Amino acid sequence: MADKFIIGGKEIESRLFIGTGKFVRYDLIPQVIMAAKAHVVTVALRRVDFGNPGENMLEYLPKNVIVMPNTSGARDAQEAIRIARIARAAGCGNWVKIEVISDQKYLLPDNFETLKAIETLVKEGFTVLPYMSPDLMAARRMADAGAAAIMPLGAPIGTNRGLKTRELVQILISEINLPVIVDAGLGKPSEAAEAMELGAAAVLVNTAIATADDPILMAQAFGEAVAAGRKAYLAGPGASRQFAEASSPLTGFLRNE
């Protein structure tokens, strides 16, 4: 039976979502997307800096990817809702990653304001993927409010510290009947594989790829790790034990007694 990955009624071809921030050059992005075989990418909205307008990054996104704007910059639900509406009115499609942050030190998301934004945006027909701090009650409320997935952080944004929230993410995967997509903090392909082995539906990676010495090679590594982790999860890993258990029978040894 095929291992389908469906969000908001749409079949997603890759369990590695890629963030497009922090790349030293935009022209790396299409190569990274191809190396990772990614299908969903995130983007942000900002005022144009007239002194330094920069290039149009949309030109670098392949036509077949799903572009998911985030609401980065939003400090409360109202700001997130406004950004989502602007992005959609500008032609970005229905998907939105809600990111509501007022903590500037750890960039930890505000679950409470995020929930309020979900309630409004779901009613307006958005496919809502909330970036959140892994709290079971918050995740339950977000699911009840109609979120299409739950995106708990692995570690604070940009820290490359790995799956620090492993235990809580494991609880969400077990208890929430929605795709759980680990987003933020994963620093190495092995950490992405770890999330997938736990049963995460997908991971979102930005900094670890964009700031690698060779982003394209790193993207490929992450793509393979995510695929491997997913296969491991589906294969049903054997139990771990405290004491050894020999691989071959303890009889018939070639030795004199």
Next chain:
Amino acid sequence: MRLKINGAACEIADDASIAGMLAARNLPGETVIILLNDEVITREKWESLKLRSEDSVEIVRLIGGG
């Protein structure tokens, strides 16, 4: 007339248009999203739409983000 562009007070010609604003700043139309008083204004209106004193114009774009 006075209005706000990206949050900053500006003085512009009374017959200025959004299209003119972008041309003055060397911004190709395909790369930006325009908001007038918090409403997205699609491209076909950029030449004709009359701006008023105290209007708030936002010129935004999509950039890389996680």
